[in-house]
Amino acid sequence: MSFLDATGMSGGYGTGPDIIHDCDLTVEAGEIAVVVGPNGAGKSTAMKGIFGMIHLREGKILFNDRDITALPPSDRVLEGMAFVPQNNNVFPSMSVEENLEMGAFIRTDNISSTITQVFELFPILKDKRKQMAGELSGGQRQQVAIGRALMTEPRLLMLDEPTAGVAPIVMQDLFKRIQDITASGVAVLMVEQNARQALAIADRGFVLVQGKNRFTDQGKGLLANPEVQRSFLGG
Amino acid sequence: MDFLNAIVLFCNFVLVPATTYGAQLALGALGITVIYRILRFANFAHSELMSWGAMLTLFMTWYLQSVGIHAGPLPTALLALPVGILGAIAMALTTERTVYRFYRKQRASSITFAIVSVGVMFVMAGLTRFMIGPGEQVMADGQRFLIKAVEFKRMTGLDEGLAIKTTQVITIAAAIAMAGFLFWFLYRTRSGKAMRAFSDNEDLALLSGINPDRIVAIAWILAAILATLSGTLYGLDKSYKPFVFMQLLLPIFASAIVGGIGQPVGAILGGFVIAYSEVLLTYAYRKFVTYLAPGDWKPEGLLQLLSTDYKFAISFIILVIVLLIRPTGIIRGKLL
Numbered sequence: 001m002s003f004l005d006a007t008g009m010s011g012g013y014g015t016g017p018d019i020i021h022d023c024d025l026t027v028e029a030g031e032i033a034v035v036v037g038p039n040g041a042g043k044s045t046a047m048k049g050i051f052g053m054i055h056l057r058e059g060k061i062l063f064n065d066r067d068i069t070a071l072p073p074s075d076r077v078l079e080g081m082a083f084v085p086q087n088n089n090v091f092p093s094m095s096v097e098e099n100l101e102m103g104a105f106i107r108t109d110n111i112s113s114t115i116t117q118v119f120e121l122f123p124i125l126k127d128k129r130k131q132m133a134g135e136l137s138g139g140q141r142q143q144v145a146i147g148r149a150l151m152t153e154p155r156l157l158m159l160d161e162p163t164a165g166v167a168p169i170v171m172q173d174l175f176k177r178i179q180d181i182t183a184s185g186v187a188v189l190m191v192e193q194n195a196r197q198a199l200a201i202a203d204r205g206f207v208l209v210q211g212k213n214r215f216t217d218q219g220k221g222l223l224a225n226p227e228v229q230r231s232f233l234g235g
Numbered sequence: 236m237d238f239l240n241a242i243v244l245f246c247n248f249v250l251v252p253a254t255t256y257g258a259q260l261a262l263g264a265l266g267i268t269v270i271y272r273i274l275r276f277a278n279f280a281h282s283e284l285m286s287w288g289a290m291l292t293l294f295m296t297w298y299l300q301s302v303g304i305h306a307g308p309l310p311t312a313l314l315a316l317p318v319g320i321l322g323a324i325a326m327a328l329t330t331e332r333t334v335y336r337f338y339r340k341q342r343a344s345s346i347t348f349a350i351v352s353v354g355v356m357f358v359m360a361g362l363t364r365f366m367i368g369p370g371e372q373v374m375a376d377g378q379r380f381l382i383k384a385v386e387f388k389r390m391t392g393l394d395e396g397l398a399i400k401t402t403q404v405i406t407i408a409a410a411i412a413m414a415g416f417l418f419w420f421l422y423r424t425r426s427g428k429a430m431r432a433f434s435d436n437e438d439l440a441l442l443s444g445i446n447p448d449r450i451v452a453i454a455w456i457l458a459a460i461l462a463t464l465s466g467t468l469y470g471l472d473k474s475y476k477p478f479v480f481m482q483l484l485l486p487i488f489a490s491a492i493v494g495g496i497g498q499p500v501g502a503i504l505g506g507f508v509i510a511y512s513e514v515l516l517t518y519a520y521r522k523f524v525t526y527l528a529p530g531d532w533k534p535e536g537l538l539q540l541l542s543t544d545y546k547f548a549i550s551f552i553i554l555v556i557v558l559l560i561r562p563t564g565i566i567r568g569k570l571l
Contacts (some may be wrong), residue, residue, distance in 0.1 A: 074444045085441060091435040094428070102432045105425075106444035148443070 003029040003067060003187055004156055009049045009059035013067065017046040018194060020211040025189070027156065031177065032188045034219060036195040036232060042211035047160050050189070051216055063156070078104060082154035086161045086191075089145035092134025096125050099133050099144050104153030111151065115172045118147040121177060134234035139170035143177070150181070157181060159190035161196040175201055197231050199223050207232060236393070241526035243395040247384070250468045253514035254507070255403040258410035260359055261506030262465035263483065264490035265417060266296045266458040271491070271567040273454035274335070276348030280335070282487060283359035286480040287326055288463025290367050292319030294373055300376070302397060308378035310402065310471055319467060323459035330355050331455050337452070356481075364477045374470040375402055402471040414503060415465055417457065426453055434497075482547060486513070489550035493557045495564030504565050510552050556557040 004027040004219060012019040018174050020042040027033040035043045048054045050061055052073045061069045068076055073083070092100050104111040119126035122143040128136060142162055149157055162178070163171040171194060179201055182188050192198035199205050202219030207228060215228055222228050263285060270278040295315030299305075306314050334355060338348055359383050384396025421427040426449075433440040433450045434561075441447065466480070494505025520538035530532075541549065550554055557564060 021550055033337075051330060073442060077442070085439070086434050089439060091432045091439065094431055098432075101425075102443050102445070103439070123342070148439075197280050208375055223269060 001062070002026040002115050003004050004065060004189065005062040006046075006050050007060050007062075009046060009061075011054055011056040011059070012045065012050055012205070013054055018211065020049060020208075022213075023049075023059075023208065023211060024213055024216075025050065025206055026108065027189050027204070029155070029187055030077065030182060032182050032190070032201055032219075033204040033206070034195075034198045034202035035189070035191045035206045035208060035224075036193075036198065037206075037208035037214070038232065040210075043208055043210040044160050045211070046208065047158055047189070047191055048082070049186050050079065051158060053083075072108070075156075077152055080152075081158065082149035082152055082156070082159045084145045084149045084160060084162065086164055090133040090141055093132055095130050096133055096136070096144055096147075097129040101150050103148035107152060114151055114153060115200040118150055121150075121180060122147055139166040142166060142174060145235065146177070146181075150186075154186060156187045156189065159188065161191050161193055162190065163194055171197065219230050237526045239391075240395045241523050242385075243391075243393055244399050244523055244526065246468075247395065247397045249285065249514050249518050251397075251403055253510045255406045256514065257507035257510030258407050259465050259469045259472065259506075260486055260490045260510050261503040262410055262413060262461050262468070263487035264494065264502035264506050265414065266461035266465070267487060267491040268497060268499055269417075269454050269457045269461065272497045273430060273450060274348065276345040276352065277488070277496075278458070279352045279373050280359055280485065281329070281458065282312055282480040282484040283356045283363065284323055284327060284459060284462040285466030285469070285483070286361055286477055286500065287466075288319045288459065289374075289466030289475055290325035290363050291322035292316055292467045293318060293367070293372060293470065293475055296374065296376075299501060306377060309405070310375050310377045312374050312376075312467055313405070316463065316467060320460050323463040324456050326450060327361070327455040327459040327462075329404065331451060333529070353389045360477065360481065367478055368479065372470075372475040374467070374475050375472075383492055400472070402468070406468040406472055409450060409468060413461065414499075415476035417499060417562060418463075420457075430454065435529075440510060468541075482505070485547055485554075486510075486550040490556040492554060493564055495566035497564040501564050501566035508565070509553060513546050513549050516540045516549055517546055526536050 007026045010021050011016050023046050024041065025033070025035065026048060035046065037043050045054065049056050052115060053070060055195060060067065063079055063081065063233060065078065068079055071079070091102060094102070096131040100115055101111070104114065125143055125170065128140065130161045133141060136144065144161065146162065163174055166174065175197060178188055190198065199222050205219045205222040206213060207215040207222065215222060215225065263281065266281050272280070292312055292315045295318040296312045297309050299315055303309050304314065335348070335353060338351060355537055371521060378397055380403055381401050382397060382399045384398040387398070388396045421431055429445045430450055430453060432443065433447065490504050490505035490509045492505070493508055494501025494503065517539065521534050521536070524538055525533050
């Protein structure tokens with residue numbers, strides 16, 4: 001039994017057609033799993049399905065041996081999942097520190113040690129903690145978004161294209177931090193456009209095409225797979 | 236001496252009344268702002284909520300007076316205020332539960348909400364007039380003046396007197412206290428920060444486990460407190476008349492928009508901009524100029540730019556100018 005076991009997911013937005021069909025995603029504790037694929041493959045939709053943000057017509061999601069298929073997103077946060085959406089993932093007119101406080105909204109205990117941990121992971125945020133999140137650069141804003149999600153001390157962190165719109169050098173840095181997060185025992189499931197770099201740090205990779213699983217392997221295995229190289233990694 | 240007389244005259248007829256009126260508008264505009272930030276619509280029923288809260292305060296005031304309870308030199312209405320506030324909160328939460336929630340669950344557009352609020356406005360206005368009648372009611376009692384014009388003249392030896400009403404001082408003090416409380420609440424408390432987070436990014440607030448129904452309820456409670464306070468202060472300063480509140484809607488909205496809709500600081504600034512404009516443009520400057528002019532020269536006319544009948548036209552004109560030139564308002568707010 002895997003840490004996160006999403007099997008046979010089918011569903012879409014509202015009453016529209018299914019975007020994902022019989023899609024499976026699994027993550028083991030403490031590993032990085034990466035979902036790649038062409039535009040419109042349903043990567044983000046699959047993430048939202050796992051987090052309960054869209055209605056799944058079929059499928060079952062087991063997290064930490066518990067069936068969470070019917071839980072709303074807020075209850076999944078309580079179970080130990082955290083989600084960083086691709087867009088609008090910070091509170092722009094609130095300070096960095098307030099963003100982190102809001103991330104910990106459901107917690108009733110003292111959050112100062114978690115804030116310290118986030119500042120250790122992203123030192124730049126400590127310097128900018130009184131600044132409005134909306135005034136930060138794209139990379140810094142992603143750090144705020146990830147930091148906000150870490151405030152509930154999740155055991156599974158889900159990232160939807162964390163490097164979208166950031167400079168390549170910042171992307172390398174973000175991937176490094178994501179590896180640091182995994183090293184502290186948090187499992188990471190992320191969707192990425194920068195497939196080659198993401199698969200290089202992935203323990204497990206999924207290639208989605210038109211809402212279906214096409215390839216599933218270790219990250220290095222997918223990188224070495226000639227068919228994946230030809231179709232999705234640009235030769 | 237003439238120069239001092241001119242200044243005292245100006246303070247007595249312009250500065251003090253305009254500041255008081257500005258404080259009342261600011262409190263009203265803050266209520267509009269709170270609802271706009273959280274529910275994202277222009278709440279046309281706000282001035283009727285002011286009227287409703289002030290009416291309940293008035294009822295309680297009459298009751299207190301009838302059993303012989305007074306607040307000494309202060310108006311009895313201040314003691315009755317908590318009852319008015321509770322009644323306004325009950326009214327606001329009832330409309331939220333019975334009317335607005337339905338549209339909220341449908342994710343109706345803000346224009347739908349605004350039209351719905353017009354309906355709520357008419358119902359509330361009718362209910363208020365039904366309960367208290369359309370006539371004018373005197374709210375203020377206790378000591379009427381803090382400084383009387385005659386006393387001021389005797390003390391200073393000037394020809395002009397400065398009268399400061401108790402209610403004017405109470406209005407300004409209460410407005411400062413309420414604005415301070417609102418900012419403290421929004422920036423220092425968990426619930427206030429959650430409100431700002433919800434207003435900033437509703438989806439992310441939901442992901443963070445912030446309960447939207449709770450946030451909306453808090454917004455209505457804040458709006459009801461602000462409405463009752465501004466309505467009561469207006470009634471104390473002038474008098475309570477149900478019809479006045481529909482007329483007040485325009486300057487209040489103008490204040491919120493001129494300041495920058497959705498910006499609390501802007502609402503306060505806007506309130507004073509509108510109030511000072513109204514009073515400055517409708518004041519007759521003849522006596523003022525007579526004091527300042529050399530010799531015995533007297534202007535022939537009243538030197539009044541606009542008749543006081545055009546008071547509301549001023550806020551309307553300012554509103555149109557702001558929407559044309561700087562639609563986001565003084566402090567960059569959201570577009571309506």
